[in-house]
Amino acid sequence: MSRRPRVRVDLLNVSLDGYAAGSTVTFDEPIGGASELFGTFDGRVIAGVHTADAPITADRTFTSVWGQGVGVEIMGRGKFGPQRGPWPADGWRGWWGDEPPFRTPVVVLTHHAHEPITFDNGTSFHFVDADAAGALDHATELADGGDIRIGGGPSTVRQFLESDLVDFMHLAIVPVVLGGGTSLWAGLGNIHERFDIESVATPNGVVHQFWNRHGRSGE
Amino acid sequence: MSRRPRVRVDLLNVSLDGYAAGSTVTFDEPIGGASELFGTFDGRVIAGVHTADAPITADRTFTSVWGQGVGVEIMGRGKFGPQRGPWPADGWRGWWGDEPPFRTPVVVLTHHAHEPITFDNGTSFHFVDADAAGALDHATELADGGDIRIGGGPSTVRQFLESDLVDFMHLAIVPVVLGGGTSLWAGLGNIHERFDIESVATPNGVVHQFWNRHGRSGE
Numbered sequence: 001m002s003r004r005p006r007v008r009v010d011l012l013n014v015s016l017d018g019y020a021a022g023s024t025v026t027f028d029e030p031i032g033g034a035s036e037l038f039g040t041f042d043g044r045v046i047a048g049v050h051t052a053d054a055p056i057t058a059d060r061t062f063t064s065v066w067g068q069g070v071g072v073e074i075m076g077r078g079k080f081g082p083q084r085g086p087w088p089a090d091g092w093r094g095w096w097g098d099e100p101p102f103r104t105p106v107v108v109l110t111h112h113a114h115e116p117i118t119f120d121n122g123t124s125f126h127f128v129d130a131d132a133a134g135a136l137d138h139a140t141e142l143a144d145g146g147d148i149r150i151g152g153g154p155s156t157v158r159q160f161l162e163s164d165l166v167d168f169m170h171l172a173i174v175p176v177v178l179g180g181g182t183s184l185w186a187g188l189g190n191i192h193e194r195f196d197i198e199s200v201a202t203p204n205g206v207v208h209q210f211w212n213r214h215g216r217s218g219e
Numbered sequence: 220m221s222r223r224p225r226v227r228v229d230l231l232n233v234s235l236d237g238y239a240a241g242s243t244v245t246f247d248e249p250i251g252g253a254s255e256l257f258g259t260f261d262g263r264v265i266a267g268v269h270t271a272d273a274p275i276t277a278d279r280t281f282t283s284v285w286g287q288g289v290g291v292e293i294m295g296r297g298k299f300g301p302q303r304g305p306w307p308a309d310g311w312r313g314w315w316g317d318e319p320p321f322r323t324p325v326v327v328l329t330h331h332a333h334e335p336i337t338f339d340n341g342t343s344f345h346f347v348d349a350d351a352a353g354a355l356d357h358a359t360e361l362a363d364g365g366d367i368r369i370g371g372g373p374s375t376v377r378q379f380l381e382s383d384l385v386d387f388m389h390l391a392i393v394p395v396v397l398g399g400g401t402s403l404w405a406g407l408g409n410i411h412e413r414f415d416i417e418s419v420a421t422p423n424g425v426v427h428q429f430w431n432r433h434g435r436s437g438e
């Protein structure tokens with residue numbers, strides 16, 4: 001079956017006031033102090049429901065979509081590490097130790113040059129200075145026909161939404177009010193008009209939303 | 220990560236009056252005339268959301284669990300074919316043509332001997348005369364550490380539920396009233412007491428239920 005790859009945002013947690021991360025990423029706080037966004041449901045099984053011994057719940061079923069058919073991820077620099085400016089020679093290889101969960105090539109958007117970093121489990125980081133469309137071209141070459149996941153943080157997702165490059169988005173609307181942080185929606189007024197949107201509530205109070213861009217497929 | 224394989228029922232469609240198939244399987248009606256059970260949502264993506272060009276909806280997300288981590292399926296004879304009694308020499312290789320969707324070994328429960336059937340895509344059918352526990356032993360040997368899916372029909376699923384051998388069950392409660400057919404629930408009064416059950420409605424009116432057996436995991 002021939003299939004056109006999708007550009008996807010998978011499993012982005014968003015607060016009721018529209019924030020998808022805290023304000024500033026530090027070594028101690030990888031998501032900028034917005035840990036409440038991730039406390040509501042545990043047991044994310046991004047590599048499949050069979051990878052954990054925990055019960056197969058509705059939330060875990062939804063989170064298992066994350067890795068399906070993805071050939072490459074694009075992430076902002078802040079998701080890879082807290083450094084600013086030219087890269088220091090600190091041996092930093094990301095937050096994830098020897099087993100980054102991606103298991104595909106990853107394009108890291110940065111204005112500062114960096115050699116690629118490769119892991120044994122299939123993950124490799126490629127540092128690219130480009131806008132959204134340019135990053136997408138670069139990622140597509142690395143994707144081997146798979147889908148392209150926009151991995152965040154929120155300002156990176158927003159950049160691709162502004163450029164109308166996102167085909168699919170899975171949001172988990174978490175019932176917390178952060179009061180501040182990095183907004184997903186700033187500058188995106190009326191963005192919903194470009195998508196078909198389904199909302200499904202799960203028993204713990206999360207609302208999962210599935211955004212499919214109009215005209216993406218024949219349906 | 221070491222993990223005990225699960226015995227799973229994945230994506231069993233059930234009517235509001237508790238039927239999961241029609242009464243009699245024939246060559247013309249593989250599910251015994253209960254096609255309404257399958258008309259409510261299309262685009263089942265049992266091999267992953269990326270295998271179809273269609274929008275990634277909540278229903279398709281749920282159906283994508285079907286193949287995750289499964290190493291073997293056990294099915295009743297009626298799911299494999301409509302024949303009765305000793306197998307005729309009719310060359311029957313199942314309903315699915317050259318690409319059965321299973322892509323794993325499949326144990327077919329039958330009192331009548333039959334040589335194994337093998338396909339190039341990883342599917343193989345093994346014909347076994349055993350009760351539920353015996354079939355499970357046989358299937359476990361074929362599963363290569365993966366989960367064991369009880370693939371139906373409903374009377375086969377009921378047999379494993381009666382023997383308390385099911386760890387997980389995903390039901391899709393479809394808003395149709397069949398008025399007759401093969402019941403999933405006959406003889407299973409109070410079966411719900413052995414499970415934690417989540418219900419989640421999707422926009423087209425289907426209620427997905429996730430049954431996790433008490434004490435299956437450490438949670």
